[in-house]
Amino acid sequence: MSSTAQAQKKGFGATLWDYLTTVDHKKIAILYLVSGGFFFVVGGIEAMLIRIQLAVPANDFVSAGVYNQIMTMHGTTMIFLAAMPLLFAFMNAVVPLQIGARDVAFPFLNSLGFWLFFFGGVFLNLSWFLGGAPDAGWTSYASLAIASGGHGVDFYALGLQISGAGTLIAGINFLVTIINMRAPGMTYMRMPMFTWTTFIASALILFAFPPLTVGLFFLILDRMFFANFFAVEMGGNTIIWEHLFWIFGHPEVYILVLPAFGIFSEIFAIFSRKRLFGYSALVFATILIGFYGFMVWAHHMFTTGLGATANAIFAVATMAIAVPTGVKIFNWLLTIWGGNISFSTPMLYALGFIPSFVAGGVTGVMQAVAPLDYQLHDSYFIVAHFHYVIVGGVVLALLGGLHLYWPKMFGTMLSEKLGKITFALFFFGFHATFFIQHFLGLLGMPRRVYTFVGDQGWDLYNLISSVGAAFMALGVITLVINIIMTSVKNERVGNDPWEDGRTLEWAIPSPPPFYNFKQTPLVRGLDTYWIEKMEGNPEGMTYAEPIGDIHMPNNSIIPFIMSAGLFVAAFGALYFIDGDKAWPLPVLALGLLITLGSMAARSLKDDLGYHIHKEDLLKEGGQPGGH
């Protein structure tokens, strides 16, 4: 039974309660999708404001201070609140199905991870209404972040701390799920590529987020609790922040792009009707990229003054990442080579990705040439580079993945026609916006400028860039229309709507029943479902067990309350430094009490879940929703 159909039956209040308490990975996926999508539009609107302001020289559409807030929030929102949650949406929706699991390893923590992210994101964005958003850039370099007045940077530090905790929890959850919950026969080397990239990205989260956590704590302690980590006159050192941020920040970009690679791997295989070429090389390259990801952070600091030896080492280490990434590109090319290519919407995104990402990747390698980076650093060349890899890699994957997995998540098919229009508008707009920015950088335009003086050779290029951005907006609007129309029409689809599905998620109904697999499947090779299909198995699966009772976790409101507690506590911490109010400390204590109290409640109360009985399963469908 579909969630929309349920919603109609259940009434709004009950549906809302259901989503607030759900621990079902498929519903949590929808929560991530909706909130990530919302933040994507917020970040996108901020991007549009940036481009409007920079369309012409000496524009005064927004003021300098507001521009810095918009620019900071655009980067922060897009990275932490849009791209990552949207990837989590697909990971949640797909990975348990791909490995033949009934749910993730820790359903309760899955919900907690989501709500932490959600409350952190809301907290961060409330800064707009409470005295101004953070304005020190998404990198929030320490000297400026400490000097920044108002509470903007406090919102940044506390908001990211809360949502970062959620991300860390989600990462651990996926790791354990993939290690422990694979169906019988699903060896590591039979795991679908998207599962593999989720696995490695989660490992990166596990090791990359703690440095960010620590850095943010230093920032919070310095700004709010009298510490001196970055106070130079007290012996502090601002470069520590740069290291901590980039030890997190560089792996972060691979946390974003690896799952994107995974989505594209699925798309290439499905829409070329061909097994992934060089699967094991792809796996190996993924691991290698993840590993190298931790060795190169200082390429963001070439101009900081670390010395020639450090720069040289980090330069060469950075270039090395081109090798495993190239392995991936060529294996994808060889996957479509000799295949039977259908130009469905998801495939358009995948095909658009290859030239775009290669262009972005090679400019990355140019930036790795340290002495050249002295020129490129903090110029629009960098802005061009990272939007080429992020928009050309991650966002195209998100849009492609949305079209690909929409039927699996919602049981309806997005319009192919509108999908192609979206692609065309977005793809054209993307190149128009960012290609020209390489030249802006080379012509001497620094990034993060709220305006520029005319006649420096930049006027025309900035205008072109802004016009391109408008096309991207049109693309996004078309997508929204598509989604609305599809949901209104509500034409249901079957298990394998793309007809060439290869992995287990396509073997079960769209959307899947809440317990996923009535019987755990037996995996007999890579591309499980394809194997069964080719052998003419009408069930689409071989079963590893007879039908029996299924153990399910209970729904719980505790994750929501725990996260809300931290949200409350954060306000206390934030206003503590003002010193003119009596309430911050009690509020801080109250918030922490709510969180710790609900944590204690959770551990004191046994939560053993419930069983769906065999008889109900045989009656088909069972009873939807948790208890």
Add this chain to the structure above:
Amino acid sequence: MDINKQYSAQTWPDHPETATLEGKNKFVGFWLFLGGETVLFATLFATYLALKDKGPSGMEITASQLFELPLVFIMTMLLLTSSLTSVYAMFHMRSYNFRAMQAWMAVTVLLGAAFLGFEIYEFNHYVHEFGFTYGHSAFSSAFYTLVGTHGLHVAIGLGWFILLMIRNAKRGLNLYNASKFYTISLYWHFIDVVWVFIFTVVYLMGVVG
């Protein structure tokens, strides 16, 4: 898994903590979590080393003047011993001896609490004897943050121990709570290992100069 299922020392599995899928998940998940914690502490250590003895110009207090080994040595012994007693507790958990397990956990908690008491005394001493407050210098911030984060972990560990002991006092051992006992003891060992590094890097190397 049926929480009410009764075991005897014979039917009790060798590795009760990983005997169920939930237990296995918890086991793997907690190890991974400790991996993340390791990075967290590594970062704090690196920062401490970078900021050691750094302060406003003319700052007089340095690590070698501040730290006194005897006190820290006692603390180290307390924590090391508590790690050992938690091993005993786990030993009895595996051999299905609930009361002995509870007893050893209680000893662990007492030792941990004593450690924490000394730490609070130590911090208090620095503040009042030397004026070495949290905001005194970059050095003081880094020191209190590193050692204090460890102390916070100890406090959380104590609370967790106590909660588990009270909650399960009447219930005895089963496969549902075995993995919980196991994870807390794992956590406790981790805290202990971190302390060994603090003892070496902060105190020993601090006193040496």
Add this chain to the structure above:
Amino acid sequence: MMRGLKKWRLFGLAAALMAFLAACGEEQISTLQPAGQVAEDQFDLLLLSTGVMVFVIIVVSIIYVLAIIKFRRKKVGEDVIPEQVEGSKRLEFIWTAIPIAIVLFLAVPTVAVTYQLADVDDMGVVDAEGTPASVTVDVTAKLYWWEFAYPDLGIVTAQELVVPTDEPVYFNLTAADVKHSFWVPSIGGKTDANTDGVNTFYLTFDEESADLEDGVFYGKCAELCGPSHALMDFKVKALDEAEFQAWVAAMQESTGEAEGELAQEGQELFEQSCIACHATSGAGTTGGIAPNLATFGDRNRIAGYLPHSEENLKKWISEPQEYKPGNLMPDPGSLPGREGEAFSEEELDALAAYLFGLTVEDDM
């Protein structure tokens, strides 16, 4: 098919753009028109790496376009199920080995130039008589302006860096408040001005700036430093050796004394309200909190970016926050001796006359 064509057109476009840009970027600020040895080295690296990258893109594009054309469903057939190829060891080897070779090829000049550009061994070296063989400038970046001190020469200036051509000029770079970054695109890449510690580097200026459109190279702050980061511009005058020496001498003698009646009135006002922050002599004896104005009359811009006109100067003095949000120059009303009063038009005239009269180039 369509997209393949589009891509090729894109490359054509790229090549055309390249040519177009090299001819037409603004030479006082474009990295594509290097005017110093450092920028030239970097430009060479740009050309080299661009060449390599275009090669990579071409290889990928050829395979890509061929694959899309040859294996599209229209051509292959609706129901065809292609052979499920597992992979190829040999191909894997090839596309691992070739990129490794390319990376190594790129790594060699990278490492070499990295060390070369970091070579500041000759900084501060003195000849037999004890006079320094080269010019060293201490750069201090402040919200939102630049101070250039020449410790060996005993002079200080601001906003406009003056350097000799055709010899390495050494820099000590630091920041007074928050982090900034020093960048003169046509002369060489950027170096960060950190709040903790000093960065040293060198640049060479191979072209005299007098030949440029405005007679100066453009410099930028390249690290976000607050609201007016975008406006934290500076200018560079590169003079030949003789002119430079003349400038130094004139600077050393400059006193900041006004000539003419109106200007003297201005000076009085200035000494009442401004001198606490602004120095007006080449030696930079007073002030130090704000830009030294000893060369104000010679400058190209006001406050780094406004055209150098009397009108703009008056606007700036009357409403500094309007033109550089967040900068540290107070409104007239809160200046010493003003007691909340703005400058009258006459007072502004006097100040302008005084400030525009502050020049050393006339004495060179």
